[in-house]
Amino acid sequence: MxxxxxxxxxxxxxxxxxxxxxxxxxxxxxxxxxxxxxxxxxxxxxxxxxxxxxxxxxxxxxxxxxxxxxxxxxxxxxxxxxxxxxxxxxxxxxxxxxxxxxxxxxxxxxxxxxxxxxxxxxxxxxxxxxxxxxxxxxxxxxxxxxxxxxxxxxxxxxxxxxxxxxxxxxxxxxxxxxxxxxxxxxxxxxxxxxxxxxxxxxxxxxxxxxxxxxxxxxxxxxxxxxxxxxxxxxxxxxxxxxxxWRFENYYGIGLGSCGKNNHQIIEHSRSLTKYLNGDFKTTTIEQSKEEMMFDQVMMSLRLVEGLNLEVFKERYQEDALEIYQDAIDKNKKEGRLVIEDNFLKATKEGLYVLNDILVDFMK
Ligand code: SF4
Known part of the structure; x- marks a missing residue:
């Protein structure tokens, strides 16, 4: 990407x-x-x-x-x-x-x-x-x-x-x-x-x-x-x-900022003294595929448009509906999630309890 x-x-x-x-x-x-x-x-x-x-x-x-x-x-x-x-x-x-x-x-x-x-x-x-x-x-x-x-x-x-x-x-x-x-x-x-x-x-x-x-x-x-x-x-x-929210890449520049480069999250330190001394050292967090998939779901479900299932498949070579089948079925039954036009999205009610929905995706 x-x-x-x-x-x-x-x-x-x-x-x-x-x-x-x-x-x-x-x-x-x-x-x-x-x-x-x-x-x-x-x-x-x-x-x-x-x-x-x-x-x-x-x-x-x-x-x-x-x-x-x-x-x-x-x-x-x-x-x-x-x-x-x-x-x-x-x-x-x-x-x-x-x-x-x-x-x-x-x-x-x-x-x-x-x-x-x-x-x-x-x-x-x-x-x-x-x-x-x-x-x-x-x-x-x-x-x-x-x-x-x-x-x-x-x-x-x-x-x-x-x-x-x-x-x-x-x-x-x-x-x-x-x-x-x-x-x-x-x-x-x-x-x-x-x-x-x-x-x-x-x-x-x-x-x-x-x-x-x-x-x-x-x-x-x-x-x-x-x-x-x-x-x-x-x-x-x-x-x-x-x-x-679509979990795409971005550069982060400056004190305490954060960037994303595919599977890497790049974090800057919050030490102003170091930064002013020209020490831009960052910490790179390598994300596993599972972590990336979960973060993608977590960010995208914040959006009313929801998670683009096709993009998910292209990025991770996995079907979100299969991987998260239990969580999706449970929340669909409870009227918190729907699938429309190849997007998985929280309903109006679901958006108010998004944290609860995400707990199910973590299991
Ligand atoms: S302290 Fe500064 S960064 Fe924090 S909310 Fe106030 S103005 Fe914004």
Whole structure:
């Protein structure tokens, strides 16, 4: 399988959020200058310039200053000439009109904005330093500059968040001309401040009810659910993220990033000191055929389209229906899985209990 996608990690953040377990460090100008230099060195190891998608994530890429963003665009220029989708993540408080212009000039054609919620009181609860007005202004500027593929991240299960807060957040979407929404449930990871504070996240029933509400409301606004947490207007599904969910290959560049090259998962260390010293050493995890097949199923069943059985057969020379016959039969009977047009897919109900389904595939 060839590789046509690139993930670039910018680990710098201006502040650290209470729920975050991503690979991130506080922004420091000197360190980030040196980081970009190292990124360029690491990138030069990639010979394939024929990329279809590039995704710059973080951390907070928009924490970089104007000069640094321009430098980053310059570093990636040779790789971005033929891309179909070129996306950058940003936080509203660190992005402005001029930075948007730099991205536009650099060929970026998709923006992913970390909004989380439009309720200012809840943003404070999770240590986010923007407000709803900043988000609306940012989207207005982006439109003026010509961006027509804008995604926002929202969250449910935040401290003190009510059902009404979710409804109010979705109401705001009615007036924003955006094309994509990622709506994540807050997951309490070890090592995060919220976990340390013993915050209790949603129970299963509440999570199910809120998920239902979000699905229904977003559908009414014309956002089709295409992945367990992702919704898009027609034709605006994230091409880059589809590469992950279809378990295709991708390069990962930068601190803590991860790449996939057929049976190899390539992981970077999270040590900034080492990275800044030019030590790009990675750990390569060799996957067995069984591990790859399971990961393929696990990722693809997140998609509403499901697992392409023909592609599965081509990749692994195995019939998924035979290998996972017991799990498939059981979940078909329970109305959680169906087979349609040579795709194995979770039903609407199945998507809400995907973890339970996957347990059956592990047996
Ligand atoms: S959630 Fe985003 S902005 Fe907040 S600390 Fe994590 S990477 Fe940084």
């Amino acid at each position: 060839e590789t046509h996608s690139l993930y670039v990690h910018i680990p710098f953040c201006e502040s650290i959020c209470r729920y975050c377990d991503f690979c991130k460090v506080y922004y420091d100008q000197k360190q980030s200058d040196l980081y970009l230099q190292r990124l360029q060195e690491e990138l030069s190891q990639i010979e394939n310039h024929n990329l279809k998608t590039i995704y710059i994530g973080g951390g907070t890429p928009s924490a970089l200053n104007d000069e640094q963003l321009e430098k980053l665009m310059g570093i990636l220029k040779p790789y971005s000439l033929k891309v179909q989708e070129y996306c950058v993540e940003m936080n509203p408080e660190s992005m402005d009109y001029y930075k948007l212009k730099i991205l536009k000039k650099g060929g970026v054609n998709r923006l992913s904005i970390g909004v989380q919620t439009f309720q200012n009181n809840l943003l404070k609860e999770i240590d986010r330093h923007h407000n709803a007005t900043q988000v609306k202004n940012l989207i207005r500027y982006a439109k003026q500059i010509g961006f027509d593929n804008i995604s926002i991240d929202l969250m449910y299960g935040l401290p003190k968040q009510t059902k009404e807060d979710i409804e109010k957040d979705i109401d705001v979407l009615q007036v924003l001309d955006i094309q994509h929404v990622s709506y994540y449930s807050l997951i309490l990871e070890e090592g995060t401040i919220l976990k340390y504070q013993n915050y209790q996240s949603l129970d299963d029933e509440q999570e199910y009810q809120w998920n239902l509400l979000i699905d229904e409301k977003l559908q009414e606004l014309g956002f089709d659910k295409y992945e367990i947490s992702n919704y898009a207007k027609k034709g605006y599904e994230s091409k880059h993220n589809l590469v992950y």
